[in-house]
Amino acid sequence: MTTPTPRVGVLALQGDVREHVRVLTGLGAEVTTVRRPAELAAIDGLVLPGGESSVIDKLSRAFGMREPVRAAIAARMPVYGTCAGLILLADRITDGIVGQQTFGGLDVTVRRNAFGSQVDSFEVDLDVPALGEPPVHAVFIRAPLVEEAGDGVERLAVLDDGRVVAVRQGSLLGTAFHPEVTGEHRFHALFLDMVRERQR
Helix, strand or coil: CCCCCCCCEEECCCCHHHHHHHHHHHCCCEEEECCCCCHHHHCCCEECCCCHHHHHHHHHHHHHCHHHHHHHCCEEEEEEEEHHHHHEEEEEECCCCCCCCCCCCEEEEEECCCCHHHHHHHEEEECCCCCCCCEEEEEEEEEEEEECCCCCCCEEEEEECCEEEEEEEECCCEEECCCCCCCCHHHHHHHHHHHHHHCC
């Protein structure tokens, strides 16, 4: 029996869309960009890219994507959010702009821009037991932080001081950093495994 090719979309309203498309295509997925509700019907998994979470929020509402994405999450479509995408998956955010909303689904509280501005960006090697060796080289750019997580949330990676920067809950995966820009493909491979599991 052959395993179907994962059909995944990258929400293409703003942010580092091309980087995710390149990584996912390189891993053998059938990848499309998603801007319209009807395009969600043709995919089995969705990536919410890094970028500016408040802008993606506003554009998702302008393009009529907010409720369809929320429905897809409720229907257990696998979704992977990086940086701003993690914020968009969070049930609760702090330091958002006035009126900022999320798609929700992930039982976490995420602080927006938790590490400061662009000049405070940093890189670090993270142990991620779910991915094995070697450590993940993680790039944090105006990154969020998971401040609280519900009992059903798996903490995949923490900084040396214990702060949580990667989580998984059911069909949802989130990282505060950007694997798509470092050549680190194991989080995307994990996401595709989650998509294949849903296709079975």
